Amino acid sequence: MKRSPQSAQHAAVAAELEQVVASPVFGGSARQIRLLRFLVGEALAGRGADLRAPLLATRVFDRPEGFDSVEDSIVRVEMSKLRRALERYYAASPAALVRIELPRGRYAPVFATGPAAADPAPSGASPRPPMDSQPADGSGPLSPRSGCVPDSAGGPVVAILPFTSIIAVSASLNANAPESEPPVSGSTGARSRAVAHGLTDRLGDLFVRAPRVRVLSRAATLDEAEARGARYVVEGSVRLIPGALRVTVKLHDTAHGIQVWGEKFDRFDVDGRLFAVEDEIAREITTSLVTLPLGAVHAIESEERSVHPPRSAYEVLLRFPRWLATFDGGLQAELADHCARFLDRDPDDGVLLGYSALFHVLSSWTAAGRDHDPRRAADHARRAVALEPELTHARQVLAFVLLDAGDGPGALAEAEIALKLGGSLMFTGFLLALAGDWERGTAILRKHQGLAKRYPGAVHHALALDACRRGDYEAALVEAGAIAHPNLAWSALDSAVALARLGRIAEARVAGRQLAAVLPQVSRDPRAVVNRLTADQALVDDLVEALALAGLG
Known part of the structure; x- marks a missing residue:
């Protein structure tokens, strides 16, 4: 029938x-x-x-x-x-x-x-164009070869090509030595192919969990990925020899037909722990390419989309790195307005809620951010975690908000969850240190500083406080200088403490006046300010005493 x-x-x-x-x-x-x-x-x-x-x-x-x-x-x-x-x-x-x-x-x-069906539109409204159509306003970078254009308001479309395995050409792998012979493609080594397949699958899993990234499935070649609408294409190769592994990865921008990023990942003594190494490399690639807002893909999008006012929450998120680089008051006011406007449109945007909470706490440490309402930041952070419980950044932000509110154990618990989820580990290391796990936190922070091509100078704040905790005030002064943000109170605060402890009182008082100009509350109640910095009460006492030597309190 x-x-x-x-x-x-x-x-x-x-x-x-x-x-x-x-x-x-x-x-x-x-x-x-x-x-x-x-x-x-x-x-x-x-x-x-x-x-x-x-x-x-x-x-x-x-x-x-x-x-x-x-x-x-x-x-x-x-x-x-x-x-x-x-x-x-x-x-x-x-x-x-x-x-x-x-x-x-x-x-x-x-x-x-039907394939790529459009979202249902209200009566009389135009349906949303398919992913590979030209936006009505002509915005978005047109691919010179395929004519495909990414959605002008949404996040980038990324394809991951199957990683290939190649035959090792020597019995050793020297990360610093030049290649004496080209690798031979088409290796039949079962373990090398297994690692290549595993890395491809793991990257797909991690990329699809990255906020604001759309991952094209099952593309076999760069041309196919481009034809199906992928702006960015990731390809890589795996070379495995006894005890050593090299993974080489490239990122292509199909809109301009160029390679925009490349990196090699070498690991030694890998026998018996290939799964762990595979996962570690996959997470580093994910962080480098698609982690908001500093990944290479988002950096390209930010450069192209910053010429017009934001048309989506994603384009608001792309503006965070510019503010984090300067903590400029004008940019801060614009960002606050954009966050509020797009959260009014979609109050359940968990990603934007998390960044809004981070923005609120960080801006309270600047001269232009005198409105410090911990309840507002906590509300946004908790809602972000409720909406996106598996998103690393939501957990990181909640940890930061709890630390700011003086809840050290709560901050440490959320940082531990963030560590298990993966994502950008630099911020997690920063939070673990300030929440009281100094050794592990600073070790993670320093490792990922070395891996990152760019990162906010504010992360040196945790290293400066760790140096103060250890009594190494010369190192603390160096880290304070590396923050390099005169608009952010942390730079002057860490400098004032280090200089005071080094006996350079006149210079410490100059730094103290700079701190008070950015954060007037520190003159009235330095302990209340310092309690927002760390859960380590012994360090709090030491910082308050040093600030008194710098003329504060």
Whole structure:
């Protein structure tokens, strides 16, 4: 018997549902998978109109009857996370013949057919153009070869080509020696191929979890990736010899037909720990390329998109590095306005909420940021973690906010979670140190300083305080100078302390006056200021005493 069109559609949606929940985007999240299965099942049963927050709370999230969405935000938070997960999945799978979509403001999913189906648009509104179409305003860099243009408001589209394995040409690997012979392609070495495949898979998993990055799936060549709309293409090779591994990685910008980044990663004594090494290298590549806002991909996007006012939350995030480089008051005011405006549009943007909380705390240490409301920062940080619990940056920001509020144990706990999640480890090391784990925190911080091509000078603050803690005030003065941000109070504060302890009182008082000009509160209550810096109370006492020698307090 021939199936009805309705039953055929139901079967297609059910098959697509299984593909979606098995993808790395969902990462086995039982709560998100359960929610999506329930929504799809109810919609296919014709009960989509009955989907409401109280029903989801009791049937999916095991809340009691009488659920109050004002007191308990679980439905709103989980729906927002699910909507974003679906958007990430279909950005990476534009050829899907059936798409499960969650329009904003609705609980019932809709099912679109055809590859790269557009989001449902309100009546009378123009549908969103497909990913590879020219934006209406002509913005966005046009590829000179394929004519494809990335979404002008969304994040970048990245493809990861399968890494190749190559035959080693010598019995040793010297990281500093030039190549005497070209590598021979087509290695049949099983272990080398396994590492190449493993790195490709691990990078796909990490990239798809990176906020604001859309990962193109299953592209085999650079030309294919470009033709399917990828602006950035990652390719790499693996060479494995007894005891040593070299991974070489390149990043191509298809819009201009050029290689824009390249790096080699050498590891020695790798026998018996290939999985750990593979994971470590994959995380370093991810940090270098797609970690917001300093990854190489975002740096290119920032340079191109800074010529016009931000048109999306992503373009607001791209403006953070400019402010972090100077802590300029004018840029600070603009960034505060942009954050507020786009959070008004989408109050459940967990990524922007996290950066807004970080911005609020950091700006309170500048001359232009006198409004310090810890409750506001804590609210944004906690909401960011609720919306994006697996996002490293959300955990890092919450740790920073808790440290600023004097909750050292809470800050250390969140920093530990961030460490397990991976992501940008430099900020995690910074937080671990200030939360009291000085040795491990500074070790992580120094290691990733050496790996990073660029980073905010403010990270030297943790190293300056660690040097003060150890009584090495000459080193503390060097680290304070490396902060190099006169608009940020940390530079003057660390300098004043180090100079006072070195007996250079006249210079310490000059630094103290500079600190008071940026942060007037330090003259009235230096202990309250210093308590925001570190959970180490012995160090707090030492800093307060040194500031008194510098004429403060």
